[in-house]
Amino acid sequence: MARVWKFGSDVDTDQMVPGRYAPYMRPGEDVGTAAFIEARPDFNQSAQPGDLIVAEDNFGCGSSREYAPLALKRRQVGAIIARSFARIFYRNAINLGIPIFTAPEAVDAFQEGDEVTLDLEKGEVSTSKGIVALPPLPGFAREIIDAGGIAPYVREHGKFPGEG
Amino acid sequence: MGQTLSEQILSRAAGKAVQPGELVIVEPDVVMGHDSLTPSIIQIMKDELGKERVHNPDQIVLTNDHVSPPSTVGVANNQNISRRFAREQGIRMFEVGRGICHQVLVEEQVARPGYIVLGSDSHSTTYGAVGAFGSGMGSTDIALIWATGRTWLRVPETIKVQVSGSFGPGVTPKDLALKLERDMTIAGATYAAVEYHGLEWLPLNGRQTLSSMAVELGAKVGIVPPSGEVAERFPVPDWLYVDPDAHYARMVEVDLDGLVPQVALPHAVDNVVDISDIAGTPVNVIFLGTCTNGRYEDMRAAADVLDGKQVTSDVRLIVTPASSREMHRAATDGTLATLLEAGAVLTTPGCGMCMGRHLGTLGDDDVCLSTGNRNFKGRMGAPTSSIYLASPSVAAATAITGRITDPRDL
Numbered sequence: 297m298a299r300v301w302k303f304g305s306d307v308d309t310d311q312m313v314p315g316r317y318a319p320y321m322r323p324g325e326d327v328g329t330a331a332f333i334e335a336r337p338d339f340n341q342s343a344q345p346g347d348l349i350v351a352e353d354n355f356g357c358g359s360s361r362e363y364a365p366l367a368l369k370r371r372q373v374g375a376i377i378a379r380s381f382a383r384i385f386y387r388n389a390i391n392l393g394i395p396i397f398t399a400p401e402a403v404d405a406f407q408e409g410d411e412v413t414l415d416l417e418k419g420e421v422s423t424s425k426g427i428v429a430l431p432p433l434p435g436f437a438r439e440i441i442d443a444g445g446i447a448p449y450v451r452e453h454g455k456f457p458g459e460g
Numbered sequence: 461m462g463q464t465l466s467e468q469i470l471s472r473a474a475g476k477a478v479q480p481g482e483l484v485i486v487e488p489d490v491v492m493g494h495d496s497l498t499p500s501i502i503q504i505m506k507d508e509l510g511k512e513r514v515h516n517p518d519q520i521v522l523t524n525d526h527v528s529p530p531s532t533v534g535v536a537n538n539q540n541i542s543r544r545f546a547r548e549q550g551i552r553m554f555e556v557g558r559g560i561c562h563q564v565l566v567e568e569q570v571a572r573p574g575y576i577v578l579g580s581d582s583h584s585t586t587y588g589a590v591g592a593f594g595s596g597m598g599s600t601d602i603a604l605i606w607a608t609g610r611t612w613l614r615v616p617e618t619i620k621v622q623v624s625g626s627f628g629p630g631v632t633p634k635d636l637a638l639k640l641e642r643d644m645t646i647a648g649a650t651y652a653a654v655e656y657h658g659l660e661w662l663p664l665n666g667r668q669t670l671s672s673m674a675v676e677l678g679a680k681v682g683i684v685p686p687s688g689e690v691a692e693r694f695p696v697p698d699w700l701y702v703d704p705d706a707h708y709a710r711m712v713e714v715d716l717d718g719l720v721p722q723v724a725l726p727h728a729v730d731n732v733v734d735i736s737d738i739a740g741t742p743v744n745v746i747f748l749g750t751c752t753n754g755r756y757e758d759m760r761a762a763a764d765v766l767d768g769k770q771v772t773s774d775v776r777l778i779v780t781p782a783s784s785r786e787m788h789r790a791a792t793d794g795t796l797a798t799l800l801e802a803g804a805v806l807t808t809p810g811c812g813m814c815m816g817r818h819l820g821t822l823g824d825d826d827v828c829l830s831t832g833n834r835n836f837k838g839r840m841g842a843p844t845s846s847i848y849l850a851s852p853s854v855a856a857a858t859a860i861t862g863r864i865t866d867p868r869d870l
């Protein structure tokens with residue numbers, strides 16, 4: 297079973313990985329160890345692979361630092377679900393192949409600490425209170441995530457998704 | 461149908477008339493990488509994309525500004541990786557001390573009206589100050605451009621910001637930027653381009669302040685039509701113009717008459733109040749710098765307030781010029797002398813303490829008033845520290861009293 301970690305609005309990338317913990321500042325260290333190190337020490341210490349992040353509006357605002365979603369990827373977050381996302385974060389997460397859902401209707405169905413099961417194939421999450429459907433990803437995003445990220449996609453296809 | 465500036469720039473790059481919402485593949489004119497991310501971009505290009513050489517070295521510019529000069533062996537080694545890469549690939553690099561990427565690319569006219577300028581840094585919106593389509597991306601996107609010369613962009617809707625009136629004494633472009641945060645919120649322009657109108661009279665430096673903070677509205681781009689000083693100093697292509705038939709998703713109006721100095725309170729950029737609501741709050745660190753407000757005019761505005769006065773012993777005022785040229789200008793006309801006589805500390809040009817990594821990192825419970833652009837919790841150091849954002853004039857007035865002070869009250 298996966299656990300739900302709930303976040304509020306405007307969670308910024310400085311909270312996900314403070315600039316002082318960037319790979320640039322700590323060569324050779326796994327950036328995953330810095331995920332929410334100061335803002336959510338409980339997440340930092342006990343998040344397990346497959347856990348879900350569920351947030352309110354504008355998740356990932358602030359810096360373009362890709363190491364913020366990369367830290368969440370290294371922690372093997374199962375999916376990120378939010379009412380809305382900041383632009384660069386959304387793009388970075390898709391590029392890294394992280395399942396990411398803009399799902400304003402789904403957010404209230406989750407409580408902090410819920411035990412859930414994510415089925416990415418079906419696009420749904422089972423909770424103790426029932427099944428929560430996730431909206432389908434935009435076509436190009438699904439192609440990228442299925443390929444494991446934009447780098448493997450371009451390497452395999454020799455072009456961007458949708459490019460003639 | 462008419463087009464906004466962003467639509468004109470993307471149409472030209474895509475070779476067809478584009479519409480908001482459309483995805484286009486373009487070859488950006490300039491792609492910037494800075495010291496903080498260049499090593500990771502190189503690694504993605506080589507290891508994940510399997511490319512040993514960049515597609516077009518002339519498209520790329522590198523800077524060493526985020527931890528500059530380096531503070532640790534690890535950072536120094538990382539900068540050497542970037543340096544070696546620049547040399548071996550024939551890429552132009554601006555070195556330690558030259559200044560903040562967004563300032564240097566404008567000074568060097570690497571960013572120009574009508575260009576698409578993408579950077580591994582969210583404040584790449586700053587290039588909108590010269591009428592460029594400037595936007596930030598993550599390391600993988602930048603690595604892909606290095607490898608292929610191309611990227612995909614979604615054509616943004618454009619929000620028109622119509623400015624009227626003029627600044628009263630002690631009120632500055634920073635106060636306008638903060639007022640827009642207050643009115644539009646940190647997510648008010650997500651995915652959109654912001655186009656600022658009514659500012660033909662505004663000098664380049666004020667436009668840079670405004671465009672840099674467009675990303676704090678969530679915007680993809682923050683573009684000022686290249687008029688006035690920008691049109692005098694930069695070549696403006698004749699296809700780039702304000703089209704009266706352009707379609708805007710929305711219009712936001714702001715009147716500068718009656719605007720008073722604004723202050724963003726910890727820990728949100730859009731948590732903005734009039735200075736009278738917060739005046740008197742004690743602070744112990746003052747930071748004058750960043751791509752938003754670290755230019756000559758910002759140091760000059762602070763020097764005008766501090767002239768003949770002293771920084772109170774309860775605070776430290778740290779001045780980090782945005783670039784070596786801005787520092788040189790301030791050194792030549794006595795601006796720096798005034799600041800130093802008042803008790804300021806001067807550092808190497810660059811990002812300085814903006815990201816909390818060096819040259820003034822905040823400790824536990826420190827309270828900083830910064831002329832920068834972000835006051836997120838822990839951004840400048842300890843998670844228990846806090847950051848207020850304001851203009852250089854407010855920063856200088858606050859340095860004299862140790863409490864947030866309206867420069868008009870001195």
Ligand code: SF4
Nearest residue numbers: 583750751811814815
């Ligand atoms: S000055 Fe601050 S906001 Fe500007 S580029 Fe440097 S770190 Fe980023």
